[in-house]
Amino acid sequence: xxxxxxxxxxxxxxxxxxxxxxxxxxxxxxxxxxxxxxxxxxxxxxxxxxxxxxxxxxxxxxxxxxxxxxxxxxxxxxxxxxxxxxxxxxxxxxxxxxxxxxxxxxxxxxxxxxxxxxxxxxxxxxxxxxxxxxxxxxxxxxxxxxxxxxxxxxxxxxxxxxxxxxxxxxxxxxxxxxxxxxxxxxxxxxxxxxxxxxxxxxxxxxxxxxxxxxxxxxxxxxxxxxxxxxxxxxxxx
Numbered sequence: 001x002x003x004x005x006x007x008x009x010x011x012x013x014x015x016x017x018x019x020x021x022x023x024x025x026x027x028x029x030x031x032x033x034x035x036x037x038x039x040x041x042x043x044x045x046x047x048x049x050x051x052x053x054x055x056x057x058x059x060x061x062x063x064x065x066x067x068x069x070x071x072x073x074x075x076x077x078x079x080x081x082x083x084x085x086x087x088x089x090x091x092x093x094x095x096x097x098x099x100x101x102x103x104x105x106x107x108x109x110x111x112x113x114x115x116x117x118x119x120x121x122x123x124x125x126x127x128x129x130x131x132x133x134x135x136x137x138x139x140x141x142x143x144x145x146x147x148x149x150x151x152x153x154x155x156x157x158x159x160x161x162x163x164x165x166x167x168x169x170x171x172x173x174x175x176x177x178x179x180x181x182x183x184x185x186x187x188x189x190x191x192x193x194x195x196x197x198x199x200x201x202x203x204x205x206x207x208x209x210x211x212x213x214x215x216x217x218x219x220x221x222x223x224x225x226x227x228x229x230x231x232x233x234x235x236x237x
Contacts, residue, residue, distance in 0.1 A: 022163075025226050029165055032222040039218065040211045043070050047210070051203040063210040064203075066116040070210060075114040077217035082106035084224045085158070091232045092161065102154035105147065118144060137188045141181050148181075158224055161233030169223030176216035183209040 047063035047070070056062055063070040086103040089096045112118055121143055122136030129135050141148070152174060159170035187205050195201050227233060 021230055025163065025165070025229055028226065028229065029169065029222065032218075032225075033169075036215055036218045036222070039073070040215045043073065043214060044207045044211050046070075047207050048203065051198065051200065056198060056203075064206040066119060070214070071113065071116075074210070074214050074217065075110045077214055077221065078106055078110035078113060080221045081217055081224065082110065084221055084228070085154075088158070088224065088227055091228060091230075095157070095161075098154060098157060102151065102158070105151050105154070109147070109151065132188070132192060134188050134191045137191070138185050141185060155220060158227075162223060162227060163230070163234050166223040166226040169219045173216040173219030173223065176212040176219065180209050180212040180216060183212065 043063055046061040050056055050058050050061040056065075059065045059068050061070075062068050065071070082103045082105075085099050085106060089099050092099065118140050122134075122140040125136040125139040125143070126133075127135050127139075155170060155174060159167045159174075162170065183205060187202070187209070190196060190199070190202050190205060197203070
């Protein structure tokens with residue numbers, strides 16, 4: 001990466017300003033955020049169109065249906081985070097154990113997302129409690145709390161070694177993931193007041209939840225990638 005920056009330094013022979021690492025990072029973050037916004041917008045529009053126009057007849061574009069395009073997209077985004085965490089070992093060997101462990105946990109979450117593991121757990125936890133339906137929506141995050149907490153702590157540790165803009169990306173991504181889980185848990189209210197599918201209110205909740213999840217993982221991946229650009233963690237003063 002340093003060689004690439006040196007090649008971009010044309011100030012000596014062409015009179016143009018050199019690109020610093022900060023410049024390249026800023027452009028990477030700006031471009032990445034635009035792409036993430038476009039991806040989330042496409043997912044949201046496609047899901048709502050599937051609901052409003054096609055009455056959710058297309059599982060492929062149904063963001064709330066396991067095995068569809070957007071389940072795959074979210075899982076891929078999580079895998080990307082895991083791969084980036086693993087590659088970071090090359091530039092941050094002192095934290096190899098943390099990064100490898102984080103990579104394993106993130107790849108597990110991706111597999112869980114792809115094969116609907118937590119949904120199956122939620123079904124098994126759908127106990128009869130005061131006549132409340134779909135209790136699994138509230139209980140599955142509690143079962144997964146140690147795993148989710150470990151990933152959260154690991155990503156915070158990585159974020160602490162990033163530049164301020166990149167750190168904000170990871171923090172923002174984590175906040176969106178927390179929001180996604182909170183929306184999933186809160187959706188039990190919609191189910192129990194009769195606003196389950198094909199209610200538009202419920203589908204708006206699905207749109208927000210899945211959009212927050214996709215954006216969250218992509219922002220985290222983008223933020224961590226900047227460490228590769230810099231060739232290592234940012235020195236703290």
